[in-house]
Amino acid sequence: MAPRTDSLRFAFQPVVNLTTSAVAALEILARPEAGDIVAEARRDPELDGRLAAFAVRAAARQETLLPLHVNVFAATVADLGGLAVLRDAVREVGRLPWEITVDLGPPFTHVPHAALLEAVDVLRRDGFRICADGVGDGDLPLRLLVDLAPELVKLDASLLAREAAVRAMRTWCEHSGALLAVEGVETERQCAVARAAGAQLAQGELFAPPTRRPVADVYVPAQAPGQAAAVRSGPPVRQFVRPAVLLPVSASAGQVRELLIGSPEVSGVILVDAGGRPVRAVDRDRFLLPLSGRYGHALYADRPAVRLADAPRTVGADATAWEVLDVVADGAPRRSGDDVAVLDPDGRCVGVVRLADVVRALSESRVEEAAGLNPLTRLPGSDAVTREVDRWIGQGRHFALSWLDVDDFKQVNDGAGFAAGDELIRSVGGALQWAASGSTRVGHIGGDDFLVLAEPGALDALAAAVLDLPWSAGGRPVTLSLATVDCPPGGVHDHQQAAACLAPLKRAAKSLRGMSWVLGRAGVPGHRIRRGTGGAPAGAGCGTGGRDVD
Known part of the structure; x- marks a missing residue:
């Protein structure tokens, strides 16, 4: 195995939220310096599974807190079942399964569908999220796509020339509860079409090319007037979900402080139980204030972080922006700016939404509706x-x-x-x-x-x-x-x-x-x-x- 992987490197490409212009996740791409190990992995499920595990470990060395997208061939998942090697790597680096999205890629033609669906069920029970990758430019049958019921669908940018097809896929995603992404976006025109067709996520050279180290700054074209969707019931909350920073509920105040000091862009931390369900929520400003006093660090650093945290504010992944506002309005005024945790049907935290994003989205929808x-x-x-x-x-x-x-x-x-x-x-x-x-x-x-x-x-x-x-x-x-x-x-x-x-x-x-x-x-x-x-x-x-x- 070593001779084939010692020259292997990984690159990271941001997956961008088109509503908030924030980086929603990182896709990890294998970049061999010699040979074509990806082509070998297409024929060798065990090698492909190990590449996925290597990708997770490579991301851990970069100390990124963002959710990860790991590429795996569909045949590998069908052959290896629950992908134990990936599960072990995720546990080893201290990540949670629901922070990892498995991007299932083609070919699908000769993959036994029953075995693939059974393996996907195993991954999903473990908490992994499933993405159907390369839709529109591969051989994924529509019936199999429906049976997979992925949490995310990635369309090839070539479909943007057929906007009706993208809109049709958005309608299906909305009905099935999936998010829609477009990959390979290279021009502002393609970005505008993706937005107009209802895609929530995108990635490509326009926003940021794959790089050896994850980038925090991406270029996202401003949304043109008239593009915002006017949905009377309010935009869906999954449209502007940001990655959540999760720590176990047993974390100490010192651990949370270290994370916040080292990541100034993080507005809060969700403390979760072993099943990924929110127990308490830490707001950055309210948490750091008592620790910044003369004796604050000595008093609080070794104590459980839950003592300086609040009950989490939560909404379901199928909620609308108006429901987020209802949750914020029901709480104490001092918490009006807190992040709201978004939960999947099992109660696990899949991300957070910020009040500013919600207010902006609703304002745009109201302007469009008024027009x-x-x-x-x-x-x-x-x-x-x-x-x-x-x-x-x-x-x-x-x-x-x-x-x-x-x-x-x-x-x-x-x-x-x-x-x-x-x-x-x-x-x-x-x-x-x-x-x-x-x-x-x-x-x-x-x-x-x-x-x-x-x-x-x-x-x-x-x-x-x-x-x-x-x-x-x-x-x-x-x-x-x-x-x-x-x-x-x-x-x-x-x-x-x-x-x-x-x-x-x-x-x-x-x-x-x-x-x-x-x-x-x-x-x-x-x-x-x-x-x-x-x-x-x-x-x-x-x-x-x-x-x-x-």
Whole structure:
């Protein structure tokens, strides 16, 4: 073994968080000075496993606190099961398994899938995180990707030329709870496309090349105005998770002080139990203050650090930025700037979020949301609602999409005047917004058209809120038309198909007299008239068919 590895060196490349511009982790890359040991490792699982162990030890010599990404061929994991040699190296250097992400690389074609999935389960039970590496430029079957359920997906930068594919992968990642990264980013244009497509992480020569020593400073292009995602429920917390600095709960105050003094960029330390679950949290400033006094070091250095720590503030990895603010708001004012620990489903700390990052993200999302609001009703436009439709489809949710408008609105404007027409639109929008509860989304498309996304159980209340009222403009009675398409899981594949299913229902509702409501089901011919009279029979759904009148 020695002759093949004595000239082996390792380089470190940062994995960058595109939201916070901070280094989220380090990928360790083998750099042989002679020969091609990586090609040998492709054919020799035992050698590949040892390379992974060497990589962890090389990172330990650099004394980095950042999480690590270790490259392993998929065939190696399938052949060696739980990768005991890697597990031993992680234990030997004092790292925790959940600080290590195993980047599974191609080829996958001749790897026994059952053995690979069993081995991944072993790694995951030990606490390691799994990344599907090189997606888009390798031979990873989509079905295997789904079965692997990785915590991280790394896309090859070549896919950035096909932005729709990146967006589709982001939708899948959001549905499965994975993060999306793009590797091999070399230009600012590629970085902008990655951001626009929803990637949370990236790495490549643009940010920092692989170096013998880990770098702390990386170049991250500023986010252009208009790029921030406007998600009404708030950006997901995993979008701006920073690496956590973890120490065992038994650590002394002296050990914590030494770490903080040697790492000025560290804002706090999470003290964890043997399972990686937070027990106490150390804030840098509050911790160092008592130790900086005349007798502080003598009094506290040998005492347990938990005596100078606080109860940890925590959120789940599936939380939103608003939930982080709720956690901060519930605590004492003196702790308003503390880091918040992010926990995986097993309660282990996978990182921290800082209040400044959360506030910045929410401010950007609010600016974007405000820019998209209709100036008359202050309701979001169709883009916000259709984005939410696509998200619900990706989550496999059952939903109903409704369209509402004022009958003969041009005549209303001509007869009562535009001021009365504007007041009517504001009132209808207000009634819809008042009736919206829970996850219901109301959008003002423009003019007298409104779009409503809701769960099917909320339809009757929404309909009653607008159809039971006697509307008028300038003393002239006004009626409304409502059309709804019911979309069960799998009924439509995107918001465009849902809109296509809604179109014939709109025509059917407009053909009725009085307050009208027509209800159809995606993919099913026909429709039901819930309110209104008269009108010609019309097809509905995504096909054609007769009318089923209740």
